[in-house]
Amino acid sequence: MLPVARAGQGGWGEWVIAKSNLPELLEKELLALEKAGKSGSTTIFMSSATDPYQGFERRIQLTRRCLEAFTRHRVRRLLLQTRSPMVERDLDLIRNLGSTVIVSMTLETDDDSVRRAITPTSPSVARRLATCRRLRDAGIFVQIAIAPMMPHHTERLAELVHSCADRVIVDTYFDGDGSGGRRSRALGMGELYARLGYHGWFQPGVESDLIAALKSRLGSDRVLFSRDGFNAV
DSSP, X not given: OEEEOOTTSOOTTSEEEOOTTHHHHHHHXXXXXXXXXXXXXXXXXXXXXXXXXXXXXXXXXXXXXXXXXXXXXXXXXXXXEESOGGGGGGHHHHHHXXXXXXXXXXXXXXXXXXXXXXXXXXXOHHHHHHHHHHHHHTTOEEEEEEOSOOSOOHHHHHHHHHHHOSEEEEOOTTTSSSSTTHHHHHTTHHHHHHHHTOGGGSSTTTTHHHHHHHHHHHOGGGEEEHHHHHHTO
């Protein structure tokens, strides 16, 4: 599903174009991979640009139907990236996928006042953490993506991640936007941070303290960074 803005009809995120034939197309591609003997070497990121659990998914269930296809045609690795507790709905299918699936939950901060200021429509910190614990208790490999990293309480965030994740990836506005921070600046993130009083947080290198704290809790092998970290799956 792609969120789009249409002239005169609301801003980004207020409209959705649903790829209604996605499950059928996916099934064909997975069958082709099987026939070519490539399923065992294929990794799929679901998805890098658009959350697979937007609100509209409750009604159209495209993501669930895609997961059903993955249970019929296994790949080496499926990374399911979301910030939505709606992923719990599909726990039966995710559990069926076993060790081939990683659920990666976006959690940019431990501070709900920061969340409300920068991403006000996203689920609360506590709700996302509860989802991580439920998935992990069900035997699912859980990754937390602190991406992009927002203002936070370093020690507390590290402890929260340690309590409910098998692995963590940290990313920033500068390392993760593909242009050394130019895209983030063009979107006005620097001005937004300044307006909110988070002046010192929008600059390269501010992630170092958090990464050190996470490595202290989880161990170096369970703490990954930016593009290399996502590619490591």
